[in-house]
Amino acid sequence: MSFAKAVKMAYKEIVGNKMRTFLTMLGIIIGVSAVIIMVSIVQGTTSRITERLESMGTNLLSVRIMGRGADSFLEYDEVLSLSDKYGILGVAPVASGNATVKYGTNTMDITVEGVDENYQSVRNHTVQSGRFIAPLDVKYRHKVILLGSEVVKELFTIQNPIGETVKLNGSNYTVIGVLEEKGSSIGGSNDEKVLIPISTAQRFLKTEGIRSLFIQAESAEMVDVAYAELEKFLLNRFKNDEDAFRIFNQSEMLSTVNEVTNNMALMLGGIAAISLIVGGIGIMNIMLVSVTERTREIGIRKAIGAKRKDILIQFLIESATISGFGGIIGVIIGLAGNKMLNMFAGINTKSTVSVLVIAFSFSLIVGVFFGIYPANKASKLKPVDALRFE
């Protein structure tokens, strides 16, 4: 018998028993959609975290200087010289503090970061309008300011803020640009901050030297090299005191995040897969009932020439068709569930084709596997005994 004919026959058998088939399928449907939704949630979360981390700049090392006794900071020139080191593409020193910004009668508490022109490329900050801080602004301690997108929203009801004057803790600054929106990250909102020249900031915040800086490696492969160079320099600078500074490696953080979320995806997917197996046992149960009910049919088929293999394949196709249909419906429900979670609960879901394919194939395999025992039982019936069955 051709495969297409056999599938058609299985289909007929299955639709002839709609309610029973549906209930049998339910286990598979729930299993497949649960696997898809679980894994999609984890993958969605992972990609959101990764995106956030990468939006802060790629191949990034961030350094915090605690210092050693009175020697508690680096000089600006010292920091800039780091960019000549092997593997290091750019260096962006930062001086930060908190302040109140005011325009007209509107005020807002924000983070002030004093930066130089390198900050833009190292931290991957693009300017929505206007310009970034230039070397001359740093050199002459210009009182210019770039506003985060939230700050603009809060303070200005009108048009383009560029050229306007805002007050930062009482002194006047000219707005030269607006930053592109970035969303929030582990360190708080990236949009509720303002940038001013680092030299201006040191005076404004009454700080000396540099206590915080970001370093961009030339490439992902060079991150470790840059890290080593940096560590060597700092150990040398602070007389081998490892507690005088701390270096955060962004790619290390990324791989930790990935590792954790991958484990989570496996775990949640695995739990959901158990329900698929339970669904498979349901299929086996119904197929066994079906074999008993159809003993006479099997006898007739054998009498007119069906071989063991023909009967075996017939029942395997039936169970695979049930689980395959269930799998398809499960994929559809899983995708719909993802959409709904996204729309109504704001949960980020991301389903890759491979998850859909794996979940579906697994359902097919479950169907075939749990179909083997009943199908084998059917194929072994003796034609005389089966024909005598009432």
Add this chain to the structure above:
Amino acid sequence: MLELKYVTKVYNSGSIQFKALKGISLKVDRGEFVAVMGPSGSGKSTLMNILGCLDVPTSGEYFFEGIEVSNFTDNQLAEIRNKKIGFIFQKFNLLPQMNTYENVELPLLYRRMDTAERNQRVRKALEQVGLIDWKEHKPTELSGGQQQRVAIARALAGDPHLILADEPTGNLDSKTGTEVLKIMKDLNKNGRTIVLITHDLNVAKSAKRIISIKDGLIVEERRN
């Protein structure tokens, strides 16, 4: 064509052994029309199961077209049933979820015949029993006589050498029974070998040779 030599069949149900056939020797030539008669429980169906390769003898030999088949595997027996034997049962034994056409087609599917030839054979068989206009009907939508004719068409479609009928008129009234018998006589005229099992002497009279069995043994044999 068929030859049984000292065939016995013993059924083991639990600890009880029952000898349903106690040594049957029988020869059926090509083109014969043989009726097997006997009281209930005498072993007629058991004999037919062995002749039809649905079961194998406990001892003795069975030659089907000159080949000893009593040690054949399940698959080899299935192949003989599929290609060389057509069955007609008392209870029709059609598959209820399939229509007339599909029921007749089924043995040909197991033979892996291509669609065109299958179609031609099914139509020819249905025309022979006069049911070509009923090909879309399910068995439950047919009368007993019609169902038995579908079963005959199914037996014929494979163009078998041997047709085995176990009380084919047992569930039919005398008029439709006569119709079915007429079809079988015509088949025999066309050269097919037929073995018919029956209780009914009137039915047996259609055959050219009548064999009576009792308690698993042949007790009488005569020719019409």
